[in-house]
Amino acid sequence: MLRDASSVVVFSGAGVSAESGLATFRSGGNALWNDPEVSTYPTPRGYRAHVPRSWQWYAMRARTAADAAPNPGHIAIAEIERRVPDFLLVTQNVDGLHHRAGSRRVVELHGNLRETRCFDCDARSAWPRLPADPRCARCGGLLRPDVVFFDEDLPADALERARDAAERCDVLVSVGTSNLVWPARELPDLAHSAGASVLIVNVDMTGQMPPGDRVVHLTGTAGDVMPRMVARAWPAPT
Numbered sequence: 001m002l003r004d005a006s007s008v009v010v011f012s013g014a015g016v017s018a019e020s021g022l023a024t025f026r027s028g029g030n031a032l033w034n035d036p037e038v039s040t041y042p043t044p045r046g047y048r049a050h051v052p053r054s055w056q057w058y059a060m061r062a063r064t065a066a067d068a069a070p071n072p073g074h075i076a077i078a079e080i081e082r083r084v085p086d087f088l089l090v091t092q093n094v095d096g097l098h099h100r101a102g103s104r105r106v107v108e109l110h111g112n113l114r115e116t117r118c119f120d121c122d123a124r125s126a127w128p129r130l131p132a133d134p135r136c137a138r139c140g141g142l143l144r145p146d147v148v149f150f151d152e153d154l155p156a157d158a159l160e161r162a163r164d165a166a167e168r169c170d171v172l173v174s175v176g177t178s179n180l181v182w183p184a185r186e187l188p189d190l191a192h193s194a195g196a197s198v199l200i201v202n203v204d205m206t207g208q209m210p211p212g213d214r215v216v217h218l219t220g221t222a223g224d225v226m227p228r229m230v231a232r233a234w235p236a237p238t
C-alpha cells in the first residue's frame with residue numbers, strides 16, 4: 001500500500017517518542033496524566049492556579065525533550081517523506097523530535113515546547129535557563145509554554161492543512177497515539193471515509209478503528225515496526 005501511494009499522511013502521537021525515553025500521557029506506569037495535580041495543568045485555568053509549579057513542570061519537559069534523541073521510529077517516518085511525492089506528517093507531539101530526525105513537512109497540531117509564550121502580549125521567547133520566574137520580559141505578563149491547552153482552539157491553519165491532507169491521501173499511517181483527543185482523532189476516520197487505507201501502529205489497539213476493509217493493525221513499537229515498514233515498502237537494491 002505504501003509503495004503504491006503517491007500521497008501519504010503520517011499521524012503521530014506520544015508513543016513514537018516513548019522509545020526516546022519520553023513518557024506518554026496515558027499509557028504505562030509513568031504516564032504524565034497519572035499525577036492528579038499535573039493533569040490539571042493543561043488548561044489556562046489549571047495552569048494559572050498552579051504557577052510556579054506548572055511553569056516549572058513544562059520547563060522540565062522542555063529540557064527533557066531537548067536532551068532526548070530521535071529513535072528509529074522518528075527516523076523511519078522522515079524516510080517515508082523522502083520517498084513519497086505528496087507527504088505530510090501531522091503530529092500531536094510537542095517535543096520537536098520529528099524535526100530533529102529530519103522531517104520537514106510537519107504540522108504540529110498541539111504546538112511545541114521549543115518556546116514560551118506570554119498570555120498577555122503573545123510574545124514568544126526561548127525558555128530561560130533558570131525557569132524560576134514566569135514573567136514576560138516585555139510586558140510583565142504570565143509566561144506559558146507555546147502548546148495548545150485543553151479548552152483552547154488548535155491553530156486554524158494547522159488543522160486545515162491536516163484535514164486537507166487526510167482527505168487527499170492514499171494511505172494514512174497512525175502511529176503511537178491513543179486517538180482519544182478531539183479534533184486530532186477525527187483524521188484517520190476522515191482519511192478512511194475519503195477512500196484511503198489506514199495503517200495503525202501501536203503496542204495496544206484498544207480504542208482504535210477495528211481492522212477490516214482498508215484498515216490494517218500492526219501491533220508493536222514504533223521503533224521496531226516503522227523501520228521494518230519502510231524496508232518492506234522500499235527494499236534496498238541488492
Ligand code: OAD
Pocket residue numbers: 012013014015016018019024025026027042092093110148149150175176177178179180181201202203204220221222223
Ligand atoms: P497518549 O499517551 O494518549 O497515547 C500514547 C499511545 O502510544 C498509546 O496508544 C500507547 O499504547 C502507544 N504507545 C506507547 N508506547 C509505544 C511505542 N513504543 N510504540 C508505539 N506506540 C506506543 O498520547 P497521544 O495519543 O499523543 O494533548 O495523546 C494525544 C494528546 O493528549 C497529546 O497531544 C496531549 C494529550 O493530552 C494536549 O496536551 C493538548
